[in-house]
Amino acid sequence: MKNIIDRIIFVSGWVSIAIIVAITFFLFYNWIPLFKTASPIEFFFGTLWYPTAIPPFYGILPLLDATVWISFLTILITFPSAFVLAIFITHVAPKRLRYFLKIFLEIFSSVPSVILGLIGLSIVAPYFQSVLNMDTGQNILNAALMLSLITIPMPTSMMEDFISAFSPEQKEGAQALGANEFETLTKVIIPGLKGPFASIAMLSLGRIFGETMIVLMVAGNAAIFPTNIFQPARVLSSTIAAEMGETPVDTPHFYALFGIGAVLFVMTFLINIIGEVIRIRYERQMMKG
Amino acid sequence: MSFKKRMLKQRIAFLSLSIVSIGILFAIGSIFALILVNGLGVLNWNFLISITSFDFKGVTHGGIGPAIAGTFMVTGLGLVFAVPVGILAGIYLSEYRSKGKIFNVLRMMVANLAGVPSVVHGLFGLAVFAVLFKFGLSILSSALTLSILALPIIIMTTENAMRDVPNDLREASYSLGAKKWQSALLVVFPVAASKIMTGVILASARIAGETAPILFTGATLYLAHYPTAINQQFMALPYMIYGLMTTSINISASTNFAYGIALVLITLIALMNIAIVIFRSKTRKNS
Amino acid sequence: MDVDLKIENLSVYFGQKQILDSISFEIPARSITAIIGPSGCGKSTFVRTINRMNDRFDDFSHKGSIIFDGKDVLSNDYPVEELRKKIGMVFQKPNPFPKSIYENVVFGLKIHGVKDRKILDETVKSSLESASLYDQVKDRLSMNAYKLSGGQQQRLCIARALAIKPEILLLDEPTSAIDPLATKQIEEVLEQISKEITILIVTHNIQQAARIADYIAFFYMGKLVEFSKAEKILNAPNEKLTDDYLTGMYG
Numbered sequence: 001m002k003n004i005i006d007r008i009i010f011v012s013g014w015v016s017i018a019i020i021v022a023i024t025f026f027l028f029y030n031w032i033p034l035f036k037t038a039s040p041i042e043f044f045f046g047t048l049w050y051p052t053a054i055p056p057f058y059g060i061l062p063l064l065d066a067t068v069w070i071s072f073l074t075i076l077i078t079f080p081s082a083f084v085l086a087i088f089i090t091h092v093a094p095k096r097l098r099y100f101l102k103i104f105l106e107i108f109s110s111v112p113s114v115i116l117g118l119i120g121l122s123i124v125a126p127y128f129q130s131v132l133n134m135d136t137g138q139n140i141l142n143a144a145l146m147l148s149l150i151t152i153p154m155p156t157s158m159m160e161d162f163i164s165a166f167s168p169e170q171k172e173g174a175q176a177l178g179a180n181e182f183e184t185l186t187k188v189i190i191p192g193l194k195g196p197f198a199s200i201a202m203l204s205l206g207r208i209f210g211e212t213m214i215v216l217m218v219a220g221n222a223a224i225f226p227t228n229i230f231q232p233a234r235v236l237s238s239t240i241a242a243e244m245g246e247t248p249v250d251t252p253h254f255y256a257l258f259g260i261g262a263v264l265f266v267m268t269f270l271i272n273i274i275g276e277v278i279r280i281r282y283e284r285q286m287m288k289g
Numbered sequence: 290m291s292f293k294k295r296m297l298k299q300r301i302a303f304l305s306l307s308i309v310s311i312g313i314l315f316a317i318g319s320i321f322a323l324i325l326v327n328g329l330g331v332l333n334w335n336f337l338i339s340i341t342s343f344d345f346k347g348v349t350h351g352g353i354g355p356a357i358a359g360t361f362m363v364t365g366l367g368l369v370f371a372v373p374v375g376i377l378a379g380i381y382l383s384e385y386r387s388k389g390k391i392f393n394v395l396r397m398m399v400a401n402l403a404g405v406p407s408v409v410h411g412l413f414g415l416a417v418f419a420v421l422f423k424f425g426l427s428i429l430s431s432a433l434t435l436s437i438l439a440l441p442i443i444i445m446t447t448e449n450a451m452r453d454v455p456n457d458l459r460e461a462s463y464s465l466g467a468k469k470w471q472s473a474l475l476v477v478f479p480v481a482a483s484k485i486m487t488g489v490i491l492a493s494a495r496i497a498g499e500t501a502p503i504l505f506t507g508a509t510l511y512l513a514h515y516p517t518a519i520n521q522q523f524m525a526l527p528y529m530i531y532g533l534m535t536t537s538i539n540i541s542a543s544t545n546f547a548y549g550i551a552l553v554l555i556t557l558i559a560l561m562n563i564a565i566v567i568f569r570s571k572t573r574k575n576s
Numbered sequence: 577m578d579v580d581l582k583i584e585n586l587s588v589y590f591g592q593k594q595i596l597d598s599i600s601f602e603i604p605a606r607s608i609t610a611i612i613g614p615s616g617c618g619k620s621t622f623v624r625t626i627n628r629m630n631d632r633f634d635d636f637s638h639k640g641s642i643i644f645d646g647k648d649v650l651s652n653d654y655p656v657e658e659l660r661k662k663i664g665m666v667f668q669k670p671n672p673f674p675k676s677i678y679e680n681v682v683f684g685l686k687i688h689g690v691k692d693r694k695i696l697d698e699t700v701k702s703s704l705e706s707a708s709l710y711d712q713v714k715d716r717l718s719m720n721a722y723k724l725s726g727g728q729q730q731r732l733c734i735a736r737a738l739a740i741k742p743e744i745l746l747l748d749e750p751t752s753a754i755d756p757l758a759t760k761q762i763e764e765v766l767e768q769i770s771k772e773i774t775i776l777i778v779t780h781n782i783q784q785a786a787r788i789a790d791y792i793a794f795f796y797m798g799k800l801v802e803f804s805k806a807e808k809i810l811n812a813p814n815e816k817l818t819d820d821y822l823t824g825m826y827g
């Protein structure tokens with residue numbers, strides 16, 4: 001490592017770690033001062049989030065609760081949809097359509113989430129309210145639907161890769177025993193996909209968890225404990241987005257928002273690590289077996 | 290079970306799969322259609338270049354010129370930071386790797402950086418670029434924040450593209466006395482370049498559409514002129530959609546305007562994606 | 577006889593596995609030495625150890641030394657880029673860069689800091705001439721090297737190696753991937769350049785060794801069985817193993 005260019009390359013290689021460390025540091029650095037005003041217990045277990053009230057409340061429990069609701073509802077819609085779509089693309093759709101569908105989904109996956117927010121707000125919400133007679137169209141269900149739409153392409157393409165990577169010999173083996181294509185799918189391919197599916201679910205969850213704009217625009221933004229999916233809610237990520245713009249630097253409210261950022265960061269970090277570890281372990285198994 | 294029954298079962302299963310799939314694809318397709326239909330109504334040359342204005346009823350007039358310019362500026366400047374570092378980091382991971390866990394940790398950190406929620410990037414940009422470095426709320430702060438989002442995408446595509454280059458080219462250059470960096474930059478990189486290009490375009494498409502990271506690092510809802518310097522606040526297409534839909538006092542009048550912006554944004558991003566498809570088919574032909 | 581490379585007690589390992597076992601012999605200068613032996617006996621490993629191409633592998637290790645110009649090229653103080661400038665290499669599969677013919681030939685010069693356009697032009701001409709490729713490509717030097725035929729690509733690789741004026745040229749089965757006619761041309765090229773450059777060529781083809789080699793080294797399971805003048809090895813080998821191999825016992 002004597003050469004200057006080697007050194008530049010080396011430093012660039014380590015930049016991502018440096019950034020992760022820096023993100024961690026600055027989130028915590030701007031969060032810790034909150035504890036002069038509100039204890040960690042109040043922050044994590046407080047049931048009221050009224051950061052601008054007098055006196056203010058900095059409890060993130062309702063936000064956390066709503067995040068869990070929306071994330072799980074979303075994954076509940078996304079995962080089976082992606083699965084069905086992946087099978088449709090690999091097994092049912094005519095070959096020529098396959099390539100087109102893949103590109104179509106790929107383009108859709110890069111549609112900015114703010115556009116789904118626009119659709120949810122201008123089309124879905126009024127429909128919920130006037131046609132389906134909900135109290136408000138800006139609610140958990142609307143957010144989960146829009147979130148699912150934008151998330152679906154990622155797990156679909158991952159599942160598709162795994163399904164089509166299934167070795168033709170294994171498939172032919174089953175077919176030689178007289179199984180038709182659907183039986184091969186359910187008896188041979190799907191059982192072999194438990195590992196990757198767990199990892200795909202985690203990675204999608206990480207995505208959903210951190211998505212901000214859709215929920216900010218269509219979930220109705222009420223920091224309450226939701227009791228059903230037709231109620232409005234406010235999640236961790238969208239709280240930061242909604243409030244940071246009007247919060248003066250170095251105030252308890254500012255610190256609390258960084259605290260939410262830290263919680264969000266740590267949770268997605270863990271979810272992604274678990275997803276990665278499952279994937280790596282599965283790939284190792286594949287290589288051995 | 291008889292053969293007939295089993296075939297029937299397969300047919301029913303595949304049929305219901307198809308119905309669900311077509312439903313999902315229809316929903317996705319209708320998003321494109323809605324934006325096209327609603328957006329085309331407001332789209333004209335004037336809309337693309339004029340300055341935005343609001344009247345006293347909260348109705349938006351004029352066009353989105355400054356927002357288009359702002360989006361191009363932050364995206365472009367973000368790439369200026371992210372592309373060199375990202376490509377060099379990808380080169381490091383593919384060409385300088387050796388045995389040992391440390392490279393796997395590095396690689397995992399890149400994947401994790403890709404998974405950091407964009408609003409967290411926004412917080413980081415606010416704390417570091419705007420406050421600590423005193424760049425304030427500006428194009429520069431936002432561009433730096435976005436460059437961190439682009440970084441892992443560029444690193445990962447570069448690493449994969451470089452790894453796909455056959456080893457005998459490396460051996461040829463080493464055998465002529467090339468140093469590692471010479472072999473990486475002069476021999477392997479040019480071969481991998483068009484694949485790396487797809488990663489760069491992908492990253493641009495991604496950061497051009499982001500809202501959360503610029504929300505409190507420099508984007509603003511209204512600017513009476515085109516941006517002229519990187520220390521100014523700026524308007525951006527995605528942020529304008531959000532702003533019009535949530536803070537306008539006359540939502541219904543703003544909605545059409547927002548659809549016009551969405552159409553412009555989606556067209557931009559679709560063009561980038563088409564460029565990726567073309568690049569990819571090119572590299573496939575060459576190899 | 578001038579000695580160019582002195583191999584002393586060379587043993588090579590990949591991890592725990594020993595690939596070469598105490599090889600010792602002296603490679604004569606400005607002549608062609610062929611290395612023959614059954615597949616997997618360590619021929620490639622041997623030539624790749626000489627210009628330290630094996631350094632890239634984490635589990636590579638060695639004992640013994642290779643003396644060139646009075647210095648051990650395997651020692652860590654010997655600058656590997658300098659070594660490769662003096663000891664060039666041509667591989668089994670032609671591996672030109674996906675660049676123009678011209679850029680391929682001047683690559684070595686450029687990375688070693690030569691910028692003078694005149695020197696570059698002259699070297700391209702002389703190297704391509706030495707590789708008897710010049711007449712065929714002189715009008716299309718800016719054409720991509722991938723458009724050349726396999727035999728032409730291999731001669732381009734020889735020209736590329738010659739451009740930096742090596743003292744030794746290592747060739748690892750350079751003709752095994754190309755047709756007989758192109759093989760003949762390359763053999764002629766090697767005989768020509770061996771007047772000035774020491775050539776060490778790995779070959780599977782005993783006829784080829786008979787046609788061009790001045791000396792032959794026979795390797796078997798990581799050991800040097802016999803090294804001697806070509807006629808001696810081919811007509812009256814000392815060892816029974818050599819004789820068995822030459823008479824086709826191992827196919």
Ligand SMILES: Nc1ncnc2c1ncn2[C@@H]1O[C@H](COP(=O)(O)OP(=O)(O)OP(=O)(O)O)[C@@H](O)[C@H]1O
Pocket residue numbers: 590595614615616617618619620621622633780
């Ligand atoms: N990088 C490496 N790591 C581990 N083992 C290696 C490596 N390179 C070669 N070997 C092993 O060293 C032995 C000798 O290989 P080598 O390629 O030198 O044989 P060879 O005589 O050139 O054979 P061939 O005539 O088939 O080219 C083989 O058993 C091979 O598996």
Ligand SMILES: [Mg+2]
Pocket residue numbers: 619620621748
């Ligand atoms: Mg070999």
